[in-house]
Amino acid sequence: MAQRYKSARPAPQSPANARRMRVAITGGTSGLGLALVREFKARGCLVAFVARDARRVAEVAKQTGAYGIAGDIARKEDIHPVALQITGLLGGLDVLVNNASSLGPTPLRLLGDTDCEALELALSTNLLGPFRLTKSLLGALTASAREGRGAVVLNVSSDAAINPYPGWGAYGASKAALHQLSRIWQEELAAQSVRFLSLDPGDMDTPLHALAVPDADPATLKRPDDAARELADAIVAACPDLGPAPRHAEAVARFARVPT
């Protein structure tokens, strides 16, 4: 499994490394997304997050001090208004984390029992949404890269993007497509110094996992906070001016590998 990300080194000694980094995170009100909002805030970054439930967005914004934006990544009409608020509030963008994910039909169904509409919905959230949001923010990201601030897009992936788990068809197929999107964008925008990471945080104790595997023992699952710290390390390492360059090259080499 070339994909799973485990931090190869301790957390950066200086949180100031990531200071002033402008970070946007989708799906920021629960699970890994919320842990990422807290992690980047703790590192002194300027953070904006996106989620569907306006009331919950306001609560998390108040708790964390991050900018909250209500919007649904799966809706085409929401993308540009969300991108406007992100760039308006942060004054640009260095890091985009496409974290919001849809499991597809729950309880999980065999593909033959999956409604076409359920697959479409999973694709809207897991593939089209990240594509549209990233595309609308490419100008901001490349501007940041030109100024030497670094520009990173992290697409949160899954081992279900690689392994054909029965019952995970809608989720797995959409995450597989997102993984390939990340890899192609990484090639196309390497000359613009925008880095694309497609990382699997592992099985975590999150609402999404509970939906998929209701009887899983939480004690056997990874804590979202730990996964968030590891992912934030990988992002910092991928920023040329905010982390050590060799780590960045290593990280890219590791995650760009094609699993067979």
Place this chain on the structure above:
Amino acid sequence: MIAAATSRVPGVDARLLVLTASAELRHAPRTSLVEFLRPGDLVVANDAMTLPASLHGVHLETGAPIEMRLAGLQAPAGADLRKSIAVVFGTGDFRARTEDRPAPPPLSAGDRLAFGDLRARIMRTMGHPRLVAVAFDGSAEALWQGLARHGRPIQYAHVPRPLALWDAWTSIAAVPVAFEPPSAGFVIDWALVAALSRRGIGFATLTHAAGISSTGDAELDRRLPLDEAYRIPDVTARAIVNTRRAGGRIVAIGTTVVRALEHAAARHDGDPAHGSGVVRPGNGVANQRIGAATTLRIVDAIVTGVHEPGSSHHDLLRAFADDEALRRAAVALTAHDYRGHEFGDSLLVERSRARRREGPLADARVAA
């Protein structure tokens, strides 16, 4: 020329008229723009993202419907949109020509305005019934959310379909500060950026808060463009110096880039640490008019949309080429049905040899 009535950017069929430094005209597909540039040149574009700057709402004192178009910032350096300059119309929308739009109700300092849940107050009037300084209520989050929900891109009657925000953003749009699209930038796509790089042509950006192009009122239009804030990154200022030292040309994508670069260069005049031909990085406010009498210090060529003679956009071209050459270009644009306005075809104007008055940069002392 004919107005491009589609809101979609012309794709592979868009055209390019080139007016060369020796006053020759060439017709080409716009996708071949890169072939008119040379290795060692530097393309500079405006990465301002277009605001949904048109807000429909109500003048609460009278209950009258209004359209307010944000047109400029009161304090450009702070770039706080919560204090803006705005042009206010009465009933109707972009489908009516701005010239035909009714006046707003009489506006006074202290008047309250509502745009959905977004509220604003008139701080002062500005010597014209349509022009006011406004302040929005609430936090920055509330303002951006309100604009995202209730704002639309400013547009004009020649494009009948309502524009979506995505129609008004260039591929490189990065920071939402433009009141109308920096439309020359629609020429840029990621294939062009890659092609520039392959051909050894540099690419740099600045951010210029392009203002509104028309108010529908002759008296007010004479005050356009309003002061426009810009920011030039260090890396862009350095690239300009390096390009000119190596004999490359500076190619501006759009009039906003010309205004910002020439303003930033002029600010060095009289500064003994710098010669001419060097731009000062950082924030500024472009408030100069560029026309036939202007000596360009920085920009060697401009890519622009097709604009009518007499407009301020067209006036700016007179700094690049003499009137006879521009007249021949205008005739060619009409004869060959080039599409005008912000979603139309493009024009590349090289600064004519006769207008090349600045000395080489080698004479300049560069502090950096």
